[in-house]
Amino acid sequence: MKKFFLGVILLTLTFIMAACGGNDEAGGETSGGEASKGETYDLDMSVTVGEASTWFKAAEKLAEDVKEKSDGRITISVYPNEQLSGGNSGTAVEQVSNGMQAMSYNSTIIYSIMDERLGVLSAPFIFPDLDSAYSLLDGEGGEMIKDILRENGVEPLGFGQNGFRQVTNSQHPIKTPEDLDGLKIRIPGISMYTDLWRMFGTDPTSMTFSEVFTSLQQGTIDGQENPVDVIHSSQLNEVQDYMTVWDYSFDPLILGINKELFDSMSDEDQKILQEAGADANAYQIQLAQELESEQLKELEDSGMEIYTLNEEEKEAFRKVVEPIYEQYKSVWGEELLNAFQQN
Numbered sequence: 247m248k249k250f251f252l253g254v255i256l257l258t259l260t261f262i263m264a265a266c267g268g269n270d271e272a273g274g275e276t277s278g279g280e281a282s283k284g285e286t287y288d289l290d291m292s293v294t295v296g297e298a299s300t301w302f303k304a305a306e307k308l309a310e311d312v313k314e315k316s317d318g319r320i321t322i323s324v325y326p327n328e329q330l331s332g333g334n335s336g337t338a339v340e341q342v343s344n345g346m347q348a349m350s351y352n353s354t355i356i357y358s359i360m361d362e363r364l365g366v367l368s369a370p371f372i373f374p375d376l377d378s379a380y381s382l383l384d385g386e387g388g389e390m391i392k393d394i395l396r397e398n399g400v401e402p403l404g405f406g407q408n409g410f411r412q413v414t415n416s417q418h419p420i421k422t423p424e425d426l427d428g429l430k431i432r433i434p435g436i437s438m439y440t441d442l443w444r445m446f447g448t449d450p451t452s453m454t455f456s457e458v459f460t461s462l463q464q465g466t467i468d469g470q471e472n473p474v475d476v477i478h479s480s481q482l483n484e485v486q487d488y489m490t491v492w493d494y495s496f497d498p499l500i501l502g503i504n505k506e507l508f509d510s511m512s513d514e515d516q517k518i519l520q521e522a523g524a525d526a527n528a529y530q531i532q533l534a535q536e537l538e539s540e541q542l543k544e545l546e547d548s549g550m551e552i553y554t555l556n557e558e559e560k561e562a563f564r565k566v567v568e569p570i571y572e573q574y575k576s577v578w579g580e581e582l583l584n585a586f587q588q589n
Contacts, residue, residue, distance in 0.1 A: 304530030333456030403523030415469030
C-alpha cells in the first residue's frame, strides 16, 4: 500500500513538472501551463560608439520595446564601443553574419567591407539632402540593399541615421580642395574611401574607430571624417580644432540581426522585432536630426572652429572626386548605382 501511494505521488509530481514548463522542439525555454507561448531568447547586440550616442539610445529603446512586446521572452543586452568584437566594427559585422553575435547597429560603410556593393551608399555627394536619401532608401534601391544584406547572412530591420559625414582636423580650416593636400586623415577601411581620399590629395590611413581618439591625441593622424553625432559623442573636439561641414558622404545605419536566427523565429517573434526595429530607427533618426544643431553649437562653444561650405564651394570638391564613379561602377553594379544616382 505504501508503494502504491508513493507511486501516485511520483506520478503526480511528474505531471506537475511537465505542466510548469520545459523545452520546446527547438531547444529553447518555454513558459505557461497550456501550450508553449514561444521561444525564449537572450540576444546580444553591439553598437560601434558610446552610451552618449543616439545609436545606443535607440538600441536601448529597441531592447525595452522587444522585452515588453514579448512579455519578457526576448531580451536584448546592448554593448557600446564594440565590446563584443574587441573594438573592431568590421569584426562585429562578421560576427552578426556568422551568428557569433545576434544583432548590431553598424554603418553601411562597415558593411561594405563585407560586400563592396554596399559602398554605393557612401559615394561622394550622391545624395543632395536627407529627404532624397531616405526617399531612395525607401524605394527600389533600398530593397536591393536589403537583398544584398540577406545574401550575406544578415536580416535588415531597417535603416537608422549616422548622417552626413563631416571632416575635422588639427592643422587649419578646410575650405578648398587644396586645403586637404598632405593631411593624414583617418578613414574607415574600405578601398573606395582610400581611392577617394587620395584623389583629395591626403594621406589616408584606415584604422578601427576605437583607435581614433588616441591617434589624434598623439598626432599620428591630423584628422578624421564622421557625422556630427559621432564627433560630439566621442568628444573629438578635445583633440581637433577645425571642422568643415560639407555633407560629402551619407552614412545610413543598418539595424541587423543574424538571418539564420531570424528565420528560425516564429512569425509572431519576427513581427515583434520588425515593429520594434522600425520604431527604434524612427526614434534614432528623429533624435539625431533634433540634436545635430545643438551638438554643433556645443562643439563650437568648446572652441572648435566650424566652417560650412556653400554649394559653389562643394562643387569644387565634387569635381575632384568625380572619376570615382567610373572607377567603381563595376564594383557597385550599374543597376544599383542607377537606383541611387540623381540625374
